[in-house]
Amino acid sequence: MDVALAELVSVLPVGRGWWYEVKLDGHRTVLWRTRDSVRLQSRSGRDVTAPWMDIAVAGMELPPGVVLDGEAVVVVDGVISFAAAQSRANSGPARAARLAEQHPALFIVWDVLALPAGDVRARPYVERRALLLEVLAGLPEGSPVQPVSATQDVEVARAWYESLASTGVEGVVAKWGGASYRAGRSSSWKKVRHAETVDAEVVGFTGVAARPRMLAVRLPDGRTALSQRLGAQLAAQVGALLAQVPAGRRERTPGGELYASVESGLLVEVLAGTTRHPVVTVTRVR
Template identity: 55%
Template structure:
């Protein structure tokens, strides 16, 4: 495998698909992370491919229990009081190394793993072309003797069970269900998985901001795919602006750019926010929260 590798993505749909061959998993509210166990260490990658090991050192240490040559796909999450805390996870992902270590002590992370991309057995190796059900079996075997914080996410091929999860797990911060074809390979860089979320929102990658960094006025966003056009959001609510500012506090500044005729500060970050679906069709994008 080449690193960083492109992760599979999901397309939003209004309802769970029906029919044979579908598998369903809870959709976590955290930070998408690829975990790679090398011969000597563990390397963690964000969805963009950026190395983020220093932000999740507790998971890197836990990953040393894996066999060298293992590459997993999953979500770095933080549980607080029995519920997923996406703001805490995003703060970890956007913090400095020193602050990330302090946050890890207060709010340790867990790794919800749903796929194996590379198996440590050379006879198996790159798993991405194997069917989901086969990769799932390999994943369960690999992590059978590995305890928390690295854990396999639940999965079912029973749509009725998935519907129960969709309703019952919402109180724990599970934001929906991801649906995958049991006979399909791992769709690197493609939106072939489906996702059903409670909120009628879409994801947007933060490209930059206007105003002061610690309390930005507007965000400049790429909606959907990361290569989308730059769009300017509506003015952020004060509380949200403070949270976004904290997440952007250590982001590297690329320079000054323009979007929709507005000057803004371009930054290098993996910060993702949710915007109201359709809010950008005839006006500015309305940001709801950080992802």
């Protein structure tokens, strides 16, 4: 399932028809309730059911045919922890199960893409929101599958943005109430974030795949650039994913730097202010 993406803006849009949702700091996840089981998909399309098995088990309470879009998050000491979500996502089944016992995951849902009766992506946001609340109302009390907080009041949204950063709320997403669910980035979804970052695709690396020194990333404008040298923890996280895919031929950036190309489907965040330069700063894996 190709997911919808929000356009990064500096201020929230205002006017009749806009809805606002809190943006949480976790892992984008699509949940498929099939006839016999549950499958979880990352933003890039990878199967991530194993590390998020507690969410998958909870999803079995949904009717077969339901497809949900949302964020897998982990709360540690009352704060949404991206580091904990990263640890879970990068773990094998046994370690993920141990981490789930310590800090169970939540699946915060902001959209329903399909119901037992069929695909609902063409319906407007306001209708899909109502359908989402209806389907989640059928889950047992205390289910980790929960709807995202949403409001039509921009002042409430601004209060969320200004007061909830310390709890792991990353920002606010504004969605046009009449818009259908469209794959890719569109102007009907806009996000304001505390960290000014953009997403970039990993297309290569320098060093060895298991512990890359730098990443070659494709920026939103199509340019390819090398990153600054990765820190040890970030290199280990990226390396665990790159080691699973074969490296391609040697390529060069527009500036002439050599790197080993790779088709990883991996996305990272880079500081927006560095994208104007030949070397960009990677902040984390998405």
